[in-house]
Amino acid sequence: METINEITDKCSNLAFDLNFRYAKHWKSKNEYRVLVGYLPIYFPREIVHAMNGLAVGIFGAGDRKQIIRGDAYYQSYICHLPRGIIEMGLDGSLNEFDGFVFPATCDCIRNLSGMFKLAGKGNFQRYFDYPQNFNSKVGGIFYRQELDKVMEDIRKINRQHASIEDLNNSIRLFNINRRLIEEIYAIRQEFPWRLSALETYYILRAGMVIPVEEHNEMLEQVLDQLQKERGEPMDNIRVVINGSFCEQPPVGLIKSIEMAGCYIVDDDLLLGSRWTIGDIDDNTDDPLEAMVTAFLNQSTFSSSVYDVGNPKGARLVEQVHRRNADGVIFSAASFCDPALLDRPELQKACDAAGIPHINFQYHENTGQFKVIKEQAGTFSDSIKLWA
Amino acid sequence: MSNPKEAIKEKSMIIQKDMLAKLFTELSTAKENGKKVVYTFVPGNVTELILSFDMLPVYPEINALQSGMRKKSASYIRDAEKIGFSEDVCTYVKCDIGMMLNGNIGPTGEKMPEPDLLLLSYTGCFTFMKWFENLEKLYPNVPVAMLHTPYQEDGKITEDQITYMVKQMETDVIPKMEMVSGKKYDPERLSKMMVNSAKAEDLLVKVLESAKHVPSPIDAYFAGVYYIGPIFTAFRGTEEAVEYYTELWNEVQERMRLGLGPITPEGELREEKFRLVVEGPPNWTNFREFWKIFYDMGAVIVASSYTKVGGVYDLGFRHDPEHPLESLAKYCMGCYTNLNLPQRVNLLADYVTEYKADGFLINSIKSCNSFSAGQLMIMREIEQRLGVPVGFIESDLVDPRYFSYANIKNRLESYFQMLEQRKIILAQETSEAIA
Structure with missing residues (x-):
């Protein structure tokens, strides 16, 4: 192993x-x-x-x-x-x-x-x-x-041609994939020091370019080892990252947030890998219909889907509470209309729920993180001192 | 700086001004007169359907552009930025949100009525969806209807897509309109309106295509935005729109008969030096200054993509009274920004050829990715296919911070010099070939 x-x-x-x-x-x-x-x-x-x-x-x-x-x-x-x-x-x-x-x-x-x-x-x-x-x-x-x-x-x-069995099998493999990822997030929720946000990011992003079977094996190995203690707990706050679902931040930015004293306990980086909440029926005569049903009823919240009747603000607040997070970092790519147009309403929802937040913008090739690190560090300190 | 000259007004302009004044008055008194109000968007609008329920449409992007022209947008945008909207995002949205934060006083100074229905006709612009999610929060008790328009990604409209749109209208849009208006859907009334729509559309196409004439009797971009006003907004399907376009067409025919150029705010253009096709929306905050640069150079815009955002009627589409809902579906999907990039390139290339244009110019708008993303590739394609000189300028819709008069003028002057030079070379080549 x-x-x-x-x-x-x-x-x-x-x-x-x-x-x-x-x-x-x-x-x-x-x-x-x-x-x-x-x-x-x-x-x-x-x-x-x-x-x-x-x-x-x-x-x-x-x-x-x-x-x-x-x-x-x-x-x-x-x-x-x-x-x-x-x-x-x-x-x-x-x-x-x-x-x-x-x-x-x-x-x-x-x-x-x-x-x-x-x-x-x-x-x-x-x-x-x-x-x-x-x-x-x-x-x-x-x-x-x-x-x-x-x-x-x-x-x-x-x-x-994809047979019913083929489709059911594929759905099953991706169900496993999402379950394993969710288990890693669940462990990180409790013990975020065991696997850093950057390590998590590498593992998830690799899953986007290799066969799901191989990724599942990898995730199982990681999960197995995460059962044991790894790393040292730090006096960090716990944050949710929102707004990074499309253009990805440079890894230096993720690292900077962590080094500034923030455990990233949930995020929307690589959101597509966790889009469907729960399993899709993988034992059905009509697997495509099962995928359709899942898309309509089990999709996570996202800037690309109209949120009527199920506002994103409320879902973000629920996510923060579920992950026991201290605050939200709105981190969006510059000129990202979907993320930036969502931000004011999401911030309002956080304000109403008493959830502290900060925001900044990046490019995927941003090379300077000093300001972001200072901002995240101040955010972390303010929560630790006054929250 | 001297005051601008009083603009020349033809009869059709006065008719349109009266139509708009009447509409804004109707809107400002809507509540006291028991009229229901629907907020919706220009591209892919279903105006006839709204009017068939005796409701009044409000188009937030029209309010924004009007605010831009009346120099009110800068402060509205600042106010929206103060509550968290990024500098990077669409200024139409910020202008509209800012206007609402300031009491929802419309561009004419009259208070805009609050909506009774938010109808999100989501056509060709992703930001529309975000815009309405924000409006929904501002008006939490107002019902929302979504009409999702599939993109013409394969370069055609399919039966499945039409069915999807019609079903949305039947199961969501119309029931909500019935609920809000208290009236039953009346397909016959809708069909009758579509007879008027098609008449007005025929006339608009004649007006726009008159620019194939040399010299062009119209400017199909700067004046074009006025020509499309009634049909792209609250008047499509009405007798008034037919009257307006009849008058406009008569005026244009007369100008063609007399061999006259377009009327501009600076006066009639006496000598047509350059014929251009323009891609992209205009800037609204400095609209007249912007237009004057072209006027001063003797440049006429003979075709533009912006005048197709509310329908590319010159490709043959007409609202069909026999199939009203299907026809609305096709209309929504046929709007310019719902075309894929190869379709856009083909359309623009045809314009350059058919309208005998000397060049192709892009006004790239910071706010509008629906237009702007991909424009540089469009420009390359047009240049490669046709070998015409292409030009590129940048501005914004309603944020005056992004209109740099000197930069734009400099670029345009260089561009016109290039066109001039090319004309000389082409003339020399032609005379050498004859000799």
Whole structure:
């Protein structure tokens, strides 16, 4: 068994290999395998898995790639994420991908789907629309059609059909994946020093670029070792991070928050891996319908889904209480309309519930963390001293 | 700085001004007259449906742009930023929120009525959804109806998408309208309105396509935003809109017959030097100054994408009285910002060719990712396909902090010099070829 340190080292390399060598190697082993790149926030990877494919999260270049040509495609007032993705598209990093899925996260990602179409990148470039109507006979049918479209795109490439058993099996594997992740979060809620937020981040992000079976094995090993004490408890406050669901912060930022005295006990980094709350029925004659039902009824709260009847503010407050957190750090990418437009209402909800909060903005390639560290440190001190 | 000249007003302009004044008065007295008010958006609006229930529509982005033109937006935006809205986000939203924080006094100085229904027609702009989530919090007891418009990601409208939209109208939008208005849905009345919609749409297309004429009798961007006003907002489906567009079309025909150029606030454009296609919304805070730069250079905008945000009627769509709800669904999905990027490029390239444009210009708006994300690629594509000179300027919708007159003027002057140079070269090549 590998140690947690060995696993996180491996995950850190996998997560930030912007050439996706592991996924490409996986594909090379079988001519019917396909690679489907997808962007944040959420995409139901089960359908790709069931069709002999690997859904690979393309979450930007972070601070790991110098953006040379990507900047020429975007004005200064557009977020950083798509620049890195265009750069990867232009420098050949995405060449072996069969297709790309652009979930309905925001206008930037939507229009990026059109840019990939214009560039003819991959065999398909699919904008994946989430229904904003949650009636199963209306939005449910629409969502199923969206799933069908992606499956048809894959079918055209590898001629594979997903049977009911295939789909149930994929759903089961991703159910396990989410359960294991949730168990890690549950342990971190009690003993956040046993696995740092950064280690957690590496482990989760690696799961976006490798087969779910392998990720599940890794998670089990981590969980097993987390049962024992690891690390030293510190006099830190406990915070929830909100607003980082799309363009990912540089790891230095996550590290800085922790070093400033904040245990990150929950977050929306890599939210897609924990999108569905609870299991999806994996023993059904109609697994796609089960996925539809789960999307309509078991989705977490997110800036990309209309929150009528189930306001995000209340759900954030519930999350803070459930995780026994002391405060919220609103940490959003600059020019991220969904996160930044949500923020005032979320802050209001926190104020009403007496939950302290701070906020700042970042780019995925932000290199200076001193101010953020000081801000987070002051936040931590103020809670420790006066809360 | 000298005072600007009094703008020339044609009869159609006076008609439109009266229509708008009447509407704002109606809105300000809506509550006392028992009229119900629906807040909704311009792109993908279902105005005929709202009017068929005798309700009055309010379009927050129209209020915002009007506030921008009347120099009120700066303080509204600041007020919204004070309560936590980031500098980075859409200024229409912040202007609207700021206006509400200041008593919801509309751009004409009259108080806007509070909504009885929030109808989120979510077409082509993700921010609309966020905007309405915020409005929902400001008006917690007001019912909300969502009409989600699927994106034309495959470059076409499918039967499944139409069915999805019609079902949303039947199961959510219409029942809520019935509840709020206390009236039953009347499909016949809606169909009758659509007869008027189609008539007005025919006339609008004739007006916009008149710019194919050389010289163009209209400016299809700066004046175009006035031409689209009635049909994109509260008047589509009404007799008044048909009357307005009939008058406008008569005026445009007369200008074409006389070989006249467009009317601008600075006077009639006497010499058409450059014909341009423009992509992106205009800046509203310095609208007249912005327009004057083009006027001074003898530039006419012969086609624009912004005048298609409320419907690309020149591609043939008309509201269909025989299938009213299906037709509303197709309308919503057909609006410009709901087109995918390849569709946008094709449309703009066709405009450059069909309208005999000398160049293609983008006014990139900081606030509007729905337009702006991808514009630089659109520009490259147009340049590669057609070999026309392309230009790029940046401003904002209603935040005056992002309108830099000197920068924009400098860039445009350089761009027009390039166009001028190209004309000379093309003329030389043509004369050499003939010789």
